[in-house]
Amino acid sequence: ISDPIGKIYKLQLCAAIDVFSNKVVGYSFDISENTDMTIKCVKNSLFEIKFAPRVIVRDRHALFKSAKYKTVAARLSDLGTAHRKCKPRNPKDKGHIERWFDTLKSTYLNYELGYIGDGIKSKRKGGRANLELTKQYSQGLYAKSENEIIELITLKIQEYNNKKTKNNQSPEDRFQSGLPEKPRYFEKGELSYVFLDERYCTVKKSKVIFTHNLIQYVYTIYNKYLADKINLTRIRVRYNSENLSTIDIFEKESDRYLGTLNRDRGINIILETEDRKLLKFHSQKIKERIHNNLDELKSDIEQGWEELKAIPIVSIDDTYKNQE
Numbered sequence: 001i002s003d004p005i006g007k008i009y010k011l012q013l014c015a016a017i018d019v020f021s022n023k024v025v026g027y028s029f030d031i032s033e034n035t036d037m038t039i040k041c042v043k044n045s046l047f048e049i050k051f052a053p054r055v056i057v058r059d060r061h062a063l064f065k066s067a068k069y070k071t072v073a074a075r076l077s078d079l080g081t082a083h084r085k086c087k088p089r090n091p092k093d094k095g096h097i098e099r100w101f102d103t104l105k106s107t108y109l110n111y112e113l114g115y116i117g118d119g120i121k122s123k124r125k126g127g128r129a130n131l132e133l134t135k136q137y138s139q140g141l142y143a144k145s146e147n148e149i150i151e152l153i154t155l156k157i158q159e160y161n162n163k164k165t166k167n168n169q170s171p172e173d174r175f176q177s178g179l180p181e182k183p184r185y186f187e188k189g190e191l192s193y194v195f196l197d198e199r200y201c202t203v204k205k206s207k208v209i210f211t212h213n214l215i216q217y218v219y220t221i222y223n224k225y226l227a228d229k230i231n232l233t234r235i236r237v238r239y240n241s242e243n244l245s246t247i248d249i250f251e252k253e254s255d256r257y258l259g260t261l262n263r264d265r266g267i268n269i270i271l272e273t274e275d276r277k278l279l280k281f282h283s284q285k286i287k288e289r290i291h292n293n294l295d296e297l298k299s300d301i302e303q304g305w306e307e308l309k310a311i312p313i314v315s316i317d318d319t320y321k322n323q324e
Helices: 035-049 067-078 091-109 131-138 146-161 171-177 190-195 222-231 273-308 318-323
Strands: 011-019 024-031 055-058 082-087 197-202 207-212 215-220 234-240 243-251 257-262
Touching: 011 035, 011 091, 024 035, 024 146, 035 067, 035 190, 055 091, 067 082, 067 190, 091 146, 146 171, 190 234, 197 207, 207 234, 207 243, 215 257, 222 257
Parallel strands: 055 082
Antiparallel strands: 011 024, 197 234, 207 215, 234 243, 243 257
16 A cells, blocks of 8 residues: 555455354454454444344454453453454364455455465465565555555455355345344444443533544434433543544443434525625625735735835945945
């Protein structure tokens, strides 16, 4: 990948797959393998399927030992989803996801500009990285932007999930047909409890207001009963920093879910005909005033330039000769 200033770097992909149907249920990207990327992948997966899977099998990477990931795993365990790491020296224990990555590269990316091969350890014929292409891409030739890569991979994952196989079923079809009879669907607020950012706010005038990245966000509580109950009290707010269109609110002490609020949006005012004429008149006056000020400024510049040209230019040699 090439960034706007020409720096070349690699983008990592983390993916989760449903073992029964082989559907890719979630994925995430980052410039390095890290805890946040893994948690985001799990979050995207569970927000997609909306029910608690029996178990999540993950690899033995050191990033899963972080306190942040252990907290997420513990909270998911409380909601009915167990976590375990794959068995050592047993590739079949997580063979579904390994096979999918192999399919993604060999079938869906093989003919894309930028593909160099599986890697130096590949045992498949033609799977080893092409050294000449690798050198060209490392120098920035034909490198794609991060957005282009994400868009391409997203498209290929959608294509894979919806591709019909020999039995005329796609991974998406098998996933839908293989759902448990009574899946344990997540209740409102449970996933935000596990994954979302958290802060405390005081409710004032039936509104929740907070600032994120120097932008103020306002959420109005339209439920009169709830507004009367929590006005002038501190509550717990959980939100997705990448999408602040909604927030979940909870009681501060008991952590009981209270509801989901939508962000307030500005209202477009439709002006009457007379108001439009008045607005147009004032706008025209403002434009004329700006235009006149520019004309005066231009006149001042031209006058100053004429005065500068009238000043004689004395060189260093002239000054030396005249002993001035």
